[in-house]
Amino acid sequence: MxxxxxxxxxxxxxxxxxxxxxxxxxxxxxxxxxxxxxxxxxxxxxxxxxxxxxxxxNASREPHEVADHLTSLGIPTGPAEILTAAQAVARLMAADLDPGATVLAVGGKGLRSALVEYGFVLVSSANDEPDAVVQGFVPDISWRDLAEASYAIQGGARFFASNLDMTLPNERGIAPGNGALVGVVISATGVRPTAAGKPxxxxxxxxxxxxxxxxxxxxxxxxxxxxxxxxxxxxxxxxxxxxxxxxxxxxxxxxxxxxxxxxxxxxxxxxxxxxxxxxxxxxxxxxxxxxxxxxxxxxxxxxxxxxxxxxxxxxxxxxxxxxxxxxxxxxxxxxx
The missing domain is CATH 3.40.50.1000 (HAD superfamily/HAD-like)
Structure with missing residues (x-):
């Protein structure tokens, strides 16, 4: 074989x-x-x-939220048993950026909390001239969010992504994943992100x-x-x-x-x-x-x-x- x-x-x-x-x-x-x-x-x-x-x-939720979800489904789980792409990308960024670097986070609270844990300072606008942009999946992401990320990257911010999954399965079928949304920012900027998630x-x-x-x-x-x-x-x-x-x-x-x-x-x-x-x-x-x-x-x-x-x-x-x-x-x- x-x-x-x-x-x-x-x-x-x-x-x-x-x-x-x-x-x-x-x-x-x-x-x-x-x-x-x-x-x-x-x-x-x-x-x-x-x-x-x-x-x-999936970088949208905090580990305790994922653990609570699993527990509610009959799978008893603690937060320490969860590893999200948000945690992985925050660790990756900490190795590449200076302590206390400013970051524009496009994503859910799971991503934001992981960044804060690693000592990053979160900003909300490209006008703040962030050192980096990081994009993670969140279901209510908007055009304005993607545009703000694009402006910051065009201004010189480093670009990171939690993961590049093109699709996301849910109870209704297969939906666009974070990779599809990252693709919008790539199209606007010509810059590909450094990603931390699988594969x-x-x-x-x-x-x-x-x-x-x-x-x-x-x-x-x-x-x-x-x-x-x-x-x-x-x-x-x-x-x-x-x-x-x-x-x-x-x-x-x-x-x-x-x-x-x-x-x-x-x-x-x-x-x-x-x-x-x-x-x-x-x-x-x-x-x-x-x-x-x-x-x-x-x-x-x-x-x-x-x-x-x-x-x-x-x-x-x-x-x-x-x-x-x-x-x-x-x-x-x-x-x-």
């Missing part, structure tokens, strides 16, 4: 790894509502001895260190942030099919976004994961198998093992320059 191949685990993942670095949107909840299987799965993982840290690119490795390393983990497992629903970030951090990653990225997306994943494990939802933490086995050109995972004939993906079986077998076959083909025809990927009936 290639280095980026799907892995198996003879132990339940919640036993094989000492900590889970869990994304929130699309993994634990969608908008205000818990993903139905998440509370029992996360509480079960904790009971099995797995330490949990919630790692989110950069910083948050993963901070989260693992916060609980003293030596065998962390990063868990997410997005290949382009959660799983790409896990690979950048040198950590195994688990893709759950409850959010943005689909089984089809996983089959087509580039090497730097491939997960080490795939599950329908967080219940897979309490399960063993069969190791993909190759015999000739056929990859077998559990009771399912897959192969690539020319550019056609052939899958025998169904369920999550069929997804895993399809990924093993498609990734092995891609590693030798053969990209499967997307039209040959079956409509997998998995996920919530």
């Amino acid at each position: 290639s280095e980026s191949a799907l892995k198996g685990s003879a132990q339940a993942l919640q036993v094989a790894f000492d900590a889970a670095l869990v994304d929130l949107d699309g993994v634990a909840y969608r908008g205000p509502y818990a993903i139905p299987t998440a509370p029992a799965a996360l509480n079960g993982a904790r009971a099995a001895g797995m330490r949990i840290v919630y790692v989110t690119n 950069l490795p910083t948050m993963f390393h901070l989260a693992a260190a916060s609980v003293g983990s030596v065998r962390p497992l990063a868990i997410g629903d997005r290949l382009d942030t959660d799983l790409k970030g896990a690979r950048a951090a040198g950590m195994p990653g688990l893709l759950v099919l409850t959010g943005v990225s689909s089984a089809r997306d996983a089959v087509l994943a580039p090497a730097d976004q491939r997960p080490s494990y795939i599950g329908e939802d967080l219940r897979c933490l309490e399960q063993v994961h069969p190791t993909p086995v190759r015999v000739g050109t056929v990859w077998t995972v559990g009771g399912a198998s897959a192969s690539v004939d020319g550019r056609t993906l052939i899958v025998d079986g169904d369920g999550i093992d069929a997804v895993r077998a399809a990924c093993a076959a498609a990734w092995a083909a891609a590693d030798i320059g053969i990209m499967v025809d997307a039209g040959s990927i079956p409509d997998f009936r998995v996920g919530l």
Whole structure:
């Protein structure tokens, strides 16, 4: 198998790894509502001895608010178990800017409070000639906010962003994320920000260190942030099919976004994961198998093992320059 191949685990993942670095949107909840299987799965993982840290690119809320939200959903959580992109970008800025630097913050109170904790002085206008602008997601952001940020950057302020997620899943569907709003400021200024959130490795390393983990497992629903970030951090990653990225997306994943494990939802933490086995050109995972004939993906079986077998076959083909025809990927009936 290639280095980026799907892995198996003879132990339940919640036993094989000492900590889970869990994304929130699309993994634990969608908008205000818990993903139905998440509370029992996360509480079960904790009971099995797995330490949990919630790692989110959403910078709009303070850690205690996120913890209260999770607790209200039946997932008892304390603020120390939350790491937000606001905290990560404030730490990054503190390493780059002088103590007491002035900052124009475009974002919610989660971002502002993190900046104050790191000793920055907040200003409200480009006329204050801030040393830096930092942009984080907040749902009621306005044209005036984006314009003020643009004016400050044009005046020489450094530009930072909590994260560059282009989309944000919620209970109604997929909405524009912070990256889409950052794109507006980039269009106006021609300046790209320094970002701190996933898929950069910083948050993963901070989260693992916060609980003293030596065998962390990063868990997410997005290949382009959660799983790409896990690979950048040198950590195994688990893709759950409850959010943005689909089984089809996983089959087509580039090497730097491939997960080490795939599950329908967080219940897979309490399960063993069969190791993909190759015999000739056929990859077998559990009771399912897959192969690539020319550019056609052939899958025998169904369920999550069929997804895993399809990924093993498609990734092995891609590693030798053969990209499967997307039209040959079956409509997998998995996920919530």
